Amino acid sequence: MRPDWINDPIPCPSLTHQTRAMDRQNQLTKPPGSLGRLEEMAIRICALQGRDAPSLDQVRIVVFAGDHGVARAGVSAYPQAVTLEMVRNFSRGGAAINVLARQLGAHLEVVDVGVAADPGPLPGVISRRAGFGTADFRAAPAMSEAALAVACAAGAEAVRRARESGCELFIGGEMGIGNTTAATALACALLDEPPQRLAGPGTGLDPAGVARKVAALEEALTRHASALTDPWEMLRHLGGFEIAALTGSMLAAAQQGMPLLVDGFIVSVAALTAVRLRPETGSWLLFAHESAEPGHRAVLAALQAEPLLRLGMRLGEASGAALAVPLLRCACALHREMATFVEAGVSGGVNKARKKGI
Amino acid sequence: MRPDWINDPIPCPSLTHQTRAMDRQNQLTKPPGSLGRLEEMAIRICALQGRDAPSLDQVRIVVFAGDHGVARAGVSAYPQAVTLEMVRNFSRGGAAINVLARQLGAHLEVVDVGVAADPGPLPGVISRRAGFGTADFRAAPAMSEAALAVACAAGAEAVRRARESGCELFIGGEMGIGNTTAATALACALLDEPPQRLAGPGTGLDPAGVARKVAALEEALTRHASALTDPWEMLRHLGGFEIAALTGSMLAAAQQGMPLLVDGFIVSVAALTAVRLRPETGSWLLFAHESAEPGHRAVLAALQAEPLLRLGMRLGEASGAALAVPLLRCACALHREMATFVEAGVSGGVNKARKKGI
Numbered sequence: 001m002r003p004d005w006i007n008d009p010i011p012c013p014s015l016t017h018q019t020r021a022m023d024r025q026n027q028l029t030k031p032p033g034s035l036g037r038l039e040e041m042a043i044r045i046c047a048l049q050g051r052d053a054p055s056l057d058q059v060r061i062v063v064f065a066g067d068h069g070v071a072r073a074g075v076s077a078y079p080q081a082v083t084l085e086m087v088r089n090f091s092r093g094g095a096a097i098n099v100l101a102r103q104l105g106a107h108l109e110v111v112d113v114g115v116a117a118d119p120g121p122l123p124g125v126i127s128r129r130a131g132f133g134t135a136d137f138r139a140a141p142a143m144s145e146a147a148l149a150v151a152c153a154a155g156a157e158a159v160r161r162a163r164e165s166g167c168e169l170f171i172g173g174e175m176g177i178g179n180t181t182a183a184t185a186l187a188c189a190l191l192d193e194p195p196q197r198l199a200g201p202g203t204g205l206d207p208a209g210v211a212r213k214v215a216a217l218e219e220a221l222t223r224h225a226s227a228l229t230d231p232w233e234m235l236r237h238l239g240g241f242e243i244a245a246l247t248g249s250m251l252a253a254a255q256q257g258m259p260l261l262v263d264g265f266i267v268s269v270a271a272l273t274a275v276r277l278r279p280e281t282g283s284w285l286l287f288a289h290e291s292a293e294p295g296h297r298a299v300l301a302a303l304q305a306e307p308l309l310r311l312g313m314r315l316g317e318a319s320g321a322a323l324a325v326p327l328l329r330c331a332c333a334l335h336r337e338m339a340t341f342v343e344a345g346v347s348g349g350v351n352k353a354r355k356k357g358i
Numbered sequence: 359m360r361p362d363w364i365n366d367p368i369p370c371p372s373l374t375h376q377t378r379a380m381d382r383q384n385q386l387t388k389p390p391g392s393l394g395r396l397e398e399m400a401i402r403i404c405a406l407q408g409r410d411a412p413s414l415d416q417v418r419i420v421v422f423a424g425d426h427g428v429a430r431a432g433v434s435a436y437p438q439a440v441t442l443e444m445v446r447n448f449s450r451g452g453a454a455i456n457v458l459a460r461q462l463g464a465h466l467e468v469v470d471v472g473v474a475a476d477p478g479p480l481p482g483v484i485s486r487r488a489g490f491g492t493a494d495f496r497a498a499p500a501m502s503e504a505a506l507a508v509a510c511a512a513g514a515e516a517v518r519r520a521r522e523s524g525c526e527l528f529i530g531g532e533m534g535i536g537n538t539t540a541a542t543a544l545a546c547a548l549l550d551e552p553p554q555r556l557a558g559p560g561t562g563l564d565p566a567g568v569a570r571k572v573a574a575l576e577e578a579l580t581r582h583a584s585a586l587t588d589p590w591e592m593l594r595h596l597g598g599f600e601i602a603a604l605t606g607s608m609l610a611a612a613q614q615g616m617p618l619l620v621d622g623f624i625v626s627v628a629a630l631t632a633v634r635l636r637p638e639t640g641s642w643l644l645f646a647h648e649s650a651e652p653g654h655r656a657v658l659a660a661l662q663a664e665p666l667l668r669l670g671m672r673l674g675e676a677s678g679a680a681l682a683v684p685l686l687r688c689a690c691a692l693h694r695e696m697a698t699f700v701e702a703g704v705s706g707g708v709n710k711a712r713k714k715g716i
Contacts, residue, residue: 031561035671089704094701096388313395323684343452344453346443346444347443
């Protein structure tokens with residue numbers, strides 16, 4: 001029952017541009033490899049953009065917001081009302097991601113994919129509601145087939161809008177009280193790990209709250225065990241509207257050949273879902289940061305991902321991804337603008353010369 | 359025989375602003391602590407700048423260049439001529455740090471503190487030459503008392519120029535073929551560690567080169583053992599002109615209450631020298647990145663420093679520090695611009711409410 005578009009073809013990044021970029025990196029006036037991960041990033045962005053002069057001037061950040069029935073199990077440090085309150089805060093420009101988007105000169109969009117109470121029209125907020133929050137997955141599947149399709153499509157549409165606006169890098173973020181629990185449930189199912197191993201404090205649960213979270217996860221995973229037959233059904237039974245939208249955005253970004261920068265734990269679980277649905281998606285993903293949430297490491301390992309930053313962040317809203325953008329922009333600028341050894345009249349390395357018998 | 363100015367008073371960062379900044383961080387619309395190290399950085403910058411609204415718009419990068427007599431021992435992957443060639447590359451804008459300074463909108467200045475051949479007048483290069491490269495420290499002290507004073511003063515002068523231009527963050531960098539060897543010698547003396555434990559490949563030495571480096575270090579440390587009585591004499595016998603200038607810049611920055619962002623291995627060795635000379639200097643230092651050079655970790659540990667980035671970089675030129683600037687700017691912007699819970703009408707955390715008995 002997956003929507004047909006999910007199986008649309010996914011292109012390969014450009015090997016030609018990758019090879020040329022590797023060659024150029026070795027000609028720039030620096031010891032080969034001395035820019036470390038910035039070299040790797042510049043080369044990957046050349047391959048993803050199919051360009052010799054990579055650029056990330058046009059960055060689009062989309063925060064998907066949704067509520068979670070399981071929030072009533074007391075699995076968050078904050079009441080469910082905070083999801084709506086934060087959507088209003090986004091709309092007024094006062095949240096962390098607003099500040100970061102302004103710093104980056106990035107376009108920020110918020111998509112309501114199913115906050116518990118409909119916020120009505122708000123500036124900068126697009127309504128693509130798949131429901132009034134998900135069902136409590138301890139008792140029922142988190143969402144229906146139809147709602148899942150709506151949420152996934154909301155993510156794909158956001159990528160289409162980004163593409164049409166000339167976006168060079170897509171960033172998805174999330175807001176939803178209880179969504180660390182949903183993401184952890186999904187990660188447990190995808191990785192076949194027990195809740196005890198992956199559950200953490202989220203936005204700041206105390207130990208009693210983490211114990212409630214583990215109990216809720218165990219209940220849900222037991223109840224739905226026989227239905228968790230593939231990543232799509234795992235997403236439907238255990239996910240959230242914003243997690244589904246993020247998954248949809250990644251599939252669509254890969255299909256459209258748009259590089260996508262992955263934020264923290266929750267977005268990484270959506271990435272793992274997308275990669276399990278369509279493994280070719282992985283080629284189009286860059287990883288920004290490792291969050292403080294303990295389960296993130298296991299998810300990153302399954303994705304063979306090595307994020308750029310580790311700053312102990314655990315906010316969500318795409319904030320960790322936003323912080324990696326300046327690093328990627330610097331990597332692109334260095335690749336484009338540094339002089340080569342020949343251009344600058346700088347002598348090459350002695351090791352290299354020796355190897356050549358000079 | 360230390361110049362008198364080195365003992366000038368060093369102010370304390372503002373505890374008042376630190377306390378107010380900590381308080382504000384807990385009122386912003388995010389779970390407390392969820393911005394991880396960005397919160398810590400914002401609070402420190404408030405304390406260092408003595409401001410409630412921290413800002414790093416005005417960043418000054420100064421690259422000190424000098425040559426090293428020990429380069430003739432074959433301890434670098436590049437010939438000594440590269441120091442001068444890179445000074446010309448800096449002047450023409452083609453090096454990595456030129457690209458990064460442009461990306462940041464930072465002012466870049468190059469100070470020749472003793473390249474082996476005098477480059478003569480070059481745009482953007484200031485001449486404060488302490489000699490024609492240091493002496494080969496296997497045979498003699500790297501520099502005279504007088505040369506050391508000149509080099510240190512060149513660093514202090516650069517900080518004074520920065521201050522007069524309204525600089526809010528000072529970054530020192532270095533260029534000098536062989537200076538990983540000089541910095542390692544100095545680190546061995548300061549930390550009382552054998553060369554075998556701290557020597558690494560620098561800009562890209564092969565294993566035979568690293569063995570030559572260890573031999574040169576052992577020879578120098580043995581020859582000067584009885585003279586290495588304090589950090590000042592260690593710097594004079596084993597350091598380099600650019601390392602001395604960096605040390606001078608840190609002492610001067612601390613004396614003038616100017617925050618300074620420390621780059622990689624070589625700059626960190628200068629920082630350790632400065633802190634050993636004047637422990638209060640440490641309060642004014644922020645640490646940008648951990649380089650790929652293996653000795654860096656030991657130096658950072660001695661400084662109790664936890665850098666923000668680990669990107670496998672080993673280029674020098676202040677390139678790693680430059681990359682941390684956008685993170686610090688984001689930390690400042692978040693601190694200044696995010697809405698508080700009260701302003702945004704967002705509910706506080708449940709844990710916190712419970713602790714208050716609500």
